Amino acid sequence: xxxxxxxxxxxxxxxxxxxxxxxxxxxxxxxxxxxxxxxxxxxxxxxxxxxxxxxxxxxxxxxxxxxxxxxxxxxxxxxxxxxxxxxxxxxxxxxxxxxxxxxxxxxxxxxxxxxxxxxxxxxxxxxxxxxxxxxxxxxxxxxxxxxxxxxxxxxxxxxxxxxxxxxxxxxxxxxxxxxxxxxxxxxxxxxxxxxxxxxxxxxxxxxxxxxxxxxxxxxxxxxxxxxxxxxxx
Numbered sequence: 711x712x713x714x715x716x717x718x719x720x721x722x723x724x725x726x727x728x729x730x731x732x733x734x735x736x737x738x739x740x741x742x743x744x745x746x747x748x749x750x751x752x753x754x755x756x757x758x759x760x761x762x763x764x765x766x767x768x769x770x771x772x773x774x775x776x777x778x779x780x781x782x783x784x785x786x787x788x789x790x791x792x793x794x795x796x797x798x799x800x801x802x803x804x805x806x807x808x809x810x811x812x813x814x815x816x817x818x819x820x821x822x823x824x825x826x827x828x829x830x831x832x833x834x835x836x837x838x839x840x841x842x843x844x845x846x847x848x849x850x851x852x853x854x855x856x857x858x859x860x861x862x863x864x865x866x867x868x869x870x871x872x873x874x875x876x877x878x879x880x881x882x883x884x885x886x887x888x889x890x891x892x893x894x895x896x897x898x899x900x901x902x903x904x905x906x907x908x909x910x911x912x913x914x915x916x917x918x919x920x921x922x923x924x925x926x927x928x929x930x931x932x933x934x935x936x937x938x939x940x941x942x943x
Contacts, residue, residue, distance in 0.1 A: 712868050712869065712870045713868070713869055714866035714867060714868050714869070715866065715867050715869065715875060716864060716865075716866055716867075717742065717745065717858045717861065717863050717864075717865075720745050720867070720875075720878065720879060720882070721738060721741040721742075721745060721861075723879045724741060724744065724745065724879055724882045724883050724886065725741070727879065727880070727883045728883055728886055728887065730886065735889070735890065736886050736889070736890075738861040739861060740886070740889065741861075741882070741886075742858060742860065742861050743885075744882040744885040744886055744889075745858065745878070745882045746857050746858055747881070747882070747885060748877075748878045748879070748881035748882040748885065749855050749856060749857060749858075749867065749878055750855055750857075751881050752874060752877045752878040752881055753855035754855075755877065755905055755908065756871075756874055756877075756908060757790070757852055759905070759908045759909045760908065760911075761792070761852075762792065763870070764852055764853060765792050765850050765851065765852055766785070766787075766850070766851060766852075766853055767848060767849065767850045767851070768784050768785045768848070768849050768851065769846060769847070769848050769849075770783070770784045770846070770847050770848075770849070771844075771845075771846060771847075772796060772838065772843065772844055772845045772846060772847050773844055774841075774842055774843060774844035775841060775842060776838075776841060777837055777838050777839060777841030778835050778836075778837055779835060779836045779837075779838065779847075780834060780835055780836075781831075781834055781835060781836055782834060784836065784847075784849055785849065785851050785853070787853035787854045788851050788853065788854070789851065789852045789853055789854045789855075790851060790852040791831060791836075791849060791850075791851050791852075792850040792851055792852060793805070793849070793850040794806040794829055794836075794847065794848070794849050794850075795847070795848045796827045796838075796843075796845060796846070796847050796848075797845050797846045797847075797848070798843065798844070798845040798846075799845065799846075800845070800846040803848060804825055804827070806827050806828060806829045806838075806847075807828055807829075808828065808829055808830060808831075809828035809829070809830055809839065810830070811830060811832075826840060827839070827840065827843060836849075856868075871908065871911050873904045873907040873908050873911060874908065876900075876904055877901065877904040877905065877908070880897050880900050880901050880904065881901060883897050884897045884898070884901065
C-alpha cells in the first residue's frame with residue numbers, strides 16, 4: 711500500500727528530529743534544499759538496491775534513416791535506461807544491445823532486419839545503428855525522482871516502503887547538522903540501517919519460486935538443447 715507525504719509533512723519531520731521548529735537558521739528555504747537533496751540521494755539508494763522498483767516503459771516509432779532520438783521525447787522523465795527492444799512490425803521484438811562509439815562503423819550496412827540494431831546513449835539522445843530500419847522501439851527506464859519546486863509546493867511524494875521515507879528525513883537531518891557544524895554521529899548509523907532495510911525489503915518483495923539448479927523445472931514443450939539438464943539452467 712502506497713502513501714504520500716507533502717513538503718510540509720517532511721519538513722516538519724526533519725524539524726522535530728533536530729528540535730528546529732523555532733530555529734532562525736533552519737528555515738523553510740533551507741529545508742527545501744535539504745529535502746530535495748535527500749530525495750535525490752534516497753532515490754539513488756533505492757534504485758541501487760531495488761533496480762526495477764520505479765521502472766516504467768515507453769513505446770516510440772523508429773523512422774528509417776533516422777538515428778537520433780530525443781530521450782525527453784521518448785520519456786519526459788527519463789533518468790536511466792534499463793532495457794531496449796526493437797521490432798519491425800510492433801509484434802515480435804528483439805533485444806537491442808549497446809555498442810561503443812569505436813564500433814560505430816560495424817553497424818552501417820544496409821538491410822531490413824532488426825536483429826543487428828544497436829544503441830548508444832549520447833547526452834540527451836538515444837542513438838540507433840544501423841539507422842535504415844523502420845519500426846517500433848520499446849524502452850524500459852527509470853524516471854527522474856520527484857523534487858519540490860518551492861516551499862509552497864503542495865504536490866505529494868509517494869512512498870511504497872516506510873524505510874524510504876525515513877531515509878529521506880534522516881538524510882535531510884544530516885545535511886542540517888552539517889550546516890549547523892554539529893556531529894552527524896547520531897544519524898549516520900540510522901542512515902546505514904535504513905539502507906540495509908531497503909535491501910531486505912527488495913529481497914523479500916517477490917515471494918515466488920526461488921531459482922534452483924537442482925530442481926530445474928521443465929516447461930511444457932521444452933526440448934533438450936544439448937546443454938544438459940534439458941537445456942535449462
